[in-house]
Amino acid sequence: MLAWLIALPAIVGGAAYALVLSRRRGRTGIRILATTNAVLLVAAAALLAVALTAGPAPAASVTAAEAASNGSGGLALLAAAIAVAGSSIGAAIAVAYTGAAALAAMSERPELFGRAMVIVGLAEGIAIYGLIVSIILIGKA
Numbered sequence: 001m002l003a004w005l006i007a008l009p010a011i012v013g014g015a016a017y018a019l020v021l022s023r024r025r026g027r028t029g030i031r032i033l034a035t036t037n038a039v040l041l042v043a044a045a046a047l048l049a050v051a052l053t054a055g056p057a058p059a060a061s062v063t064a065a066e067a068a069s070n071g072s073g074g075l076a077l078l079a080a081a082i083a084v085a086g087s088s089i090g091a092a093i094a095v096a097y098t099g100a101a102a103l104a105a106m107s108e109r110p111e112l113f114g115r116a117m118v119i120v121g122l123a124e125g126i127a128i129y130g131l132i133v134s135i136i137l138i139g140k141a
Contacts, residue, residue, distance in 0.1 A: 076141035080134035087130020094123035 021029035102116030 073141035076137045080137040080141075083130045083133045083137065087133075088127050091124055091127035091130075094126055095120055098123045 098120050
């Protein structure tokens with residue numbers, strides 16, 4: 001995941017550079033891009049060959065205390081943040097749609113207020129589930 005976060009700006013920048021190069025220089029720009037791609041392919045093949053011919057790395061013995069201080073707790077906190085963010089966004093979308101529908105229904109029949117608020121409250125429960133999951137994950141960190 002981290003490799004994609006690092007490589008994504010480079011990929012977007014490379015695509016933009018290729019677009020500008022092909023528009024300004026025409027066929028010459030395409031030849032430059034093809035040459036650059038060939039060089040990158042050869043470099044990637046060399047890196048792959050080095051990685052495949054390397055011997056196995058010795059495993060290090062890790063105790064439970066070292067594993068806890070290694071940063072696995074940080075991943076649990078990141079997962080908790082993702083759980084809260086995702087559930088909050090989902091709840092916001094659900095409340096937006098159900099709230100709009102509830103207001104439209106109440107404008108025609110005001111006696112539907114209680115039923116409409118229950119449905120909006122159920123949509124808000126999605127955020128509470130994400131909060132519960134994040135509390136469980138933080139407890140494991």
